[in-house]
Each structure stands twice: as C-alpha cells, then as structure tokens.
Amino acid sequence: MNRVTRLLPLIAFGxxxxxxxxxxxxxxxxxxxxxxxxLIGKPAPAYTLPYLYQPDKQLSKADMLGxxxxxNVFASWCxxxxxxxxxxxxxxxxxxxxLIGYDYKDAPDDAKAWLAKHGNPYTYVIADRKGDTxxxxxxxxxxxxxxxxxxxxxxxxxxxxxxxALIHDVIEPKIAQLKQEASR
Amino acid sequence: xxxxxxxxxxxxxxVALAVAVPAAxxxxxxxxxxxxxxxxxxxxxxxLRCLVCQNEDLADSNADLARDLRHQxxxxxxxxxxxxxxxxxxxxRYSDYVLYKPPVKPSTWLLWFGPGVILLxxxxxxxxxxxxxxxxxxxxxxxxxxxxx
Numbered sequence: 001m002n003r004v005t006r007l008l009p010l011i012a013f014g015x016x017x018x019x020x021x022x023x024x025x026x027x028x029x030x031x032x033x034x035x036x037x038x039l040i041g042k043p044a045p046a047y048t049l050p051y052l053y054q055p056d057k058q059l060s061k062a063d064m065l066g067x068x069x070x071x072n073v074f075a076s077w078c079x080x081x082x083x084x085x086x087x088x089x090x091x092x093x094x095x096x097x098x099l100i101g102y103d104y105k106d107a108p109d110d111a112k113a114w115l116a117k118h119g120n121p122y123t124y125v126i127a128d129r130k131g132d133t134x135x136x137x138x139x140x141x142x143x144x145x146x147x148x149x150x151x152x153x154x155x156x157x158x159x160x161x162x163x164x165a166l167i168h169d170v171i172e173p174k175i176a177q178l179k180q181e182a183s184r
Numbered sequence: 185x186x187x188x189x190x191x192x193x194x195x196x197x198x199v200a201l202a203v204a205v206p207a208a209x210x211x212x213x214x215x216x217x218x219x220x221x222x223x224x225x226x227x228x229x230x231x232l233r234c235l236v237c238q239n240e241d242l243a244d245s246n247a248d249l250a251r252d253l254r255h256q257x258x259x260x261x262x263x264x265x266x267x268x269x270x271x272x273x274x275x276x277r278y279s280d281y282v283l284y285k286p287p288v289k290p291s292t293w294l295l296w297f298g299p300g301v302i303l304l305x306x307x308x309x310x311x312x313x314x315x316x317x318x319x320x321x322x323x324x325x326x327x328x329x330x331x332x333x
Contacts, residue, residue, distance in 0.1 A: 005316070008309060035235060038279040105248065131252050138277040140249055174235035 037157040044154050045136035051150035052125040053060045060124050069098040071146040075106045076114035078142040083116050092121035094150035101125040104142050214258045
C-alpha cells in the first residue's frame with residue numbers, strides 16, 4: 001500500500017471538513033429563509049389597486065411608467081414593519097424617488113390608524129386587501145421592498161426590514177444608476 | 185347489553201365525531217367537484233412548499249399566504265389548468281423554492297448527481313483497496329492459532 005492510499009481517509013476527512021466549513025460560512029452570510037425573487041430583471045406584474053385614503057381612485061402600473069420608484073409592502077399587523085418604519089420616516093424624503101406604500105392584507109381602518117400613529121413616509125399608499133396582486137409580486141412576508149425602473153422592470157428586491165446601511169450602500173446607488181439609465 | 189350504557193355510547197360517538205370531523209378538514213374545506221379532484225389537489229399541494237414556514241407543505245400549512253395559495257391553486261384547477269401549469273405559475277412568482285423536488289438543471293446538477301459521484305469515487309477507492317490487499321495477502325503469514333481475538 002503506497003503512501004497516498006494510506007493518507008486517503010485523512011484526505012477524505014479533510015475534504016468533508018472543508019465542505020461543511022464552507023456550508024457554515026455560507027449560511028452566516030446568507031439568510032436561510034430568504035427566497036430569491038425570480039422577478040428581478042422582469043417586468044413588474046400589472047397592478048391596479050385602490051388608494052388607501054381614496055378607495056374610489058386607483059393607481060396602476062401604467063401611471064408609474066417613466067419613473068424610478070420603490071414599492072414597500074407593509075401592514076399594520078406586521079411586527080418587522082414597525083421596526084423598519086422609523087428608517088423610512090427618516091430617509092424617504094432623501095431617496096428622491098416616489099415611495100409607494102403597499103398595504104398588504106390589512107383592514108383599511110387599521111392601516112390608517114397605524115400610519116396616523118407612526119407617521120406616513122409614503123408618496124402614495126395603495127391597499128391590497130385580499131393579497132391577490134401580492135401573489136403576482138411573489139410577496140410572502142412583509143416588509144418587502146421592490147425597486148422598479150422607468151420601464152417598469154423590477155431591478156431589486158429586499159425581503160425584510162430596510163436598514164440605514166442598506167439604503168446607503170445598496171438602494172441609493174441603485175436608484176442613482178436607474179435614474180441615469182432612464183435619462184439616457 | 186344493558187340499556188343504561190347506551191347514552192354513554194351515544195355521547196362517546198358524538199365526542200368522537202366532533203373531534204374527527206374538524207380534523208379531517210383541518211384547513212378550510214374547498215368545494216371540490218369530486219373525490220378525484222380532491223385527491224389531485226392534495227397530491228399537488230403536498231409537493232409545494234409554504235413560503236412562510238418553509239418546512240411545511242402548502243397542504244398542511246396554516247399560514248395566511250398558504251391558504252391564499254391553496255385557493256389560487258383550487259381556482260386554477262377549476263379553470264382546467266394542469267398540474268404543470270400550476271407549478272409553473274408558482275415558480276414564476278416564488279422561484280424553484282416552492283417545489284419540494286427541485287428540477288434538474290445546471291445549477292442543481294451537484295445536488296442531483298453529487299451523491300452518485302461521491303458513491304462512485306468511494307466504490308473506486310474500495311475496489312482499489314480490496315484488489316491491493318488480495319495481491320499482498322498470500323505473502324502474509326497466517327495468524328498463529330489461539331492468537332485470534
């Protein structure tokens with residue numbers, strides 16, 4: 001039996017250690033529960049939803065074409081949305097793009113009370129009471145945030161609360177890039 | 185059978201029914217056309233993952249979204265969509281994550297074929313080892329009697 005063959009179990013063990021070590025390292029960097037959206041790079045699904053404060057009027061995808069904008073899915077029942085809200089209150093103005101509040105599976109009165117209590121950072125608030133349109137957006141848990149470009153294509157999605165660091169490091173540069181693309 | 189036991193039995197049956205019937209339709213009952221459609225629905229929703237609690241299937245999950253998706257799947261079935269079309273609809277929105285059985289494609293080759301490859305490597309190693317031993321074995325002296333343990 002030559003030397004290499006004798007070392008084979010040790011080598012195999014080492015390979016396994018590397019593999020599992022890589023797995024642990026990978027998992028510390030990536031959320032286990034985050035589902036990558038297949039919609040990134042694809043046109044946002046068509047939507048026509050009533051405004052929360054004017055239910056007889058509706059906002060549709062066509063109304064927003066030509067501008068870069070953010071859609072923030074929130075709900076009054078959503079705990080993490082309450083954590084995210086102060087960030088939006090502080091930063092929404094500086095983003096320089098419309099921020100649509102997408103009220104997800106919520107009673108209108110609850111949503112209004114919640115926004116009255118915590119403040120309303122949104123340019124528009126639309127309400128998807130049954131959550132049908134949200135299925136087309138692949139929403140599975142609020143808060144979620146979509147960045148849509150001037151052609152109506154989803155370019156980025158955040159699952160979970162936005163943080164000041166994320167807005168500064170990821171969202172603002174992306175907005176700048178998309179605005180530049182739009183003006184070209 | 186003594187007569188005074190009967191009310192007891194009736195009560196027992198009533199209790200058993202009260203417990204069993206809601207359990208059989210643990211989650212909202214849907215107006216299926218027939219038994220075959222119900223079985224098809226159950227079979228399909230068992231192959232799909234609930235996005236909210238990712239170790240539950242759509243059939244068993246109590247999550248709000250899972251219920252919405254079940255209703256959506258039911259609606260699509262009534263509209264005559266095939267299982268493949270319904271899966272495609274969900275994959276387009278929620279990615280391959282909704283499928284418990286991931287499709288075979290380049291990014292999942294390692295997942296599908298990796299174990300087989302590792303098994304082949306192991307088999308190759310064992311074969312080599314055994315053949316090497318067979319070649320060297322005759323030259324070894326047989327163990328002395330009484331020494332085996």
